[in-house]
Amino acid sequence: MKVSLFITCLSEMFYQNAAKDVVEVLERLDCEVDFPKGQICCGQPAYNSGYRKDAKKAAKQMIASFEASEYIVTPSGSCAAMFKEYPQLLKDEGEWHERAKKVADKTYEFTQFIVNILKVEDLGATYPAKATYHTSCHMTRLLHEKEAPFRLLKNVRGLELLPLQNNYDCCGFGGTFAVKMAPISEQMVDEKIRHIEESTANVLIAADNGCMMNIKGRIDRKGKAIEVKHIAQILNTRVEGRV
């Protein structure tokens, strides 16, 4: 199966290890992964801040880069959801609207693609740890994917997945919200960390780098000993039968 990887700007700039894990996992599942070179940022920072024109520029660039792809896969629920927003964003832009629809229809978040398209739930990974999972708002509410990450994590050997109190509450990232409304965002991330601690997990797993950057940044600032991992990093760990 041919898969075009949209790695996302945060992954590309800050989280390359997780990005590499994404590639390795997909290839292990017999996907032929390519990397469209024209890719940039999905445009969400501009879109969510009210800069529709600038967001459109990003959207068009991304559509041009990905429209020839068979499947578009990205390790972020939020960026995948932004691709799904393109048809609405470009509804008054003539042929772009149709092109946007085609791109949106073949876009999948990483875990969603593995579970729903590749129909694989056990990746043979082993990760002995007490962990909890952060359900990101955009993945669950905009992309409507609530199950895929859990199906995959359920089959990770040695992983004890603990429930997270108020898992549905936002971690306080929200893109520019984190800086524009810093005092409110701070309280939100603190409550999230409090719940993570109460879960007794040592590792927080997530599938959106924005949330991870926020939660991890605050955990580090407070000097807490909780690791934050992208789900691809867990799924690519000590895999059975792998050299």
Place this chain on the structure above:
Amino acid sequence: MAMKIGEKPFFDRVDDALEDGFMRNAMAKAQDGLRGRKLNATVGDEQIGDWEEWRSAGEEIRRHTLENLDFYLDQLSENFARQGGHVYFAETAEDATRYIQEVAKKKNAKKITKAKSMVTEEIGLNEALEEIGCEVYETDLAEYILQIDDHDRPSHIVVPSLHKNKEQIRDTFRDKANYTGTSEPRELTAFARSQLRETFMEADIGVTGCNFAVAESGTISLVTNEGNANMVTTFPETQITVMGMERLVPTWNELDVMINLLSRSAVGQKITTYVTNLTPQLEEDSIDAPKEFHLVILDAGRSNALGTEFQSALHCIRCAACVNVCPVYRHIGGHAYGSIYQGPIGAVLSPILGGYEEYGELPYASSLCAACTEACPVKIPLHEHLIKHRENYVEKIGMTGEKMAMKTFGIGVSSPALFKLAVKGMPAVLGPLVKDNSITSGPGPMKLWTSVRKFPAPGKDNFRNWFNDRAKGRE
């Protein structure tokens, strides 16, 4: 007073709220409780079938009604007037209060009882009536508490005194009404009841809001739990109901659906204790109905949304389901919004009714987590409206620093070469700031991030190079 709460700037209000540990604790507890109750009465209630179908029906009813608002308002006012009621269309809050003042003067009214109503808060009705010498009595328990506490303002559209605990309420009762009992809720309620008993019977005019008006029969429907609305509408000879012009349904069939959606979403009840339906009556000898019934239908900025992308904001049925799941409201409470309409719907509605100069910050008081949109029983895309407001704000008022940044963003993302350059240059730019693999104190706008958190160090490798090398290695 009207819609606006407080004079302080937004961030000062937020700071005040964040320092109020008690209030925040109360908000979190209330949210968790209300969320559980709502789930039990909606997706968790097998008797009603698929909750999503109910939501779709609600959305459809509201859309149809708003798309045909002229028709249904005509029908409502005709049916209301035909049965002896008086209808007044108020274009502004001032028009509404002036009309009500005139009715009060004509009736020579001294005492006025009120059932809970946000729309009368919105138009500042109590002050307007006090101005002409009337005594106004709030009879909903929460509103009563706020009123005797020196006219404190509502912090939640369904539970206006959510920011107060029972000890604070006891103290208020003691200081303002010579209460000598404990902080036991039952005892506090009994006290309020005894205080209000006489007032109900002495009132000259009863004032209510309106949950829904039924166009086909000219009926006002009130959804309550305390029974005070029945007292307010039964004893006085004159009744005045104020309704937002969008709060109507075509027929009793739709009323049924909407009341289900409202009571289940607002308080997790299958139906509220009272659903009171009032129609003006022609019969002269009717003993349990007001002799004179005025219906004030209020625009006050609502028509700003008609025919625009914000029209669905008028679908709101004021259940506060969005408020009850909002993580921002959870931490800053209601007063920080500076409007009697708080939470996500407040952030959408307040700028529509009151403008961006006054309420322009509110659409930014959201992480766009979309919990509101998911919770809304009539499927208002609240987070999308917030984005739309931001677009308007940027266009009409503007934010210089951010605009520059986004312009740069616009240029960067329109060229893959520039984007690649930015990614490549990141380690060189941020490198000097990195200590122990993260940035503790950033410059410029990054300071706002690092004031709360560390910023990640840019990765040392270049992902594109890694990917290409890997592909080459395979060839």
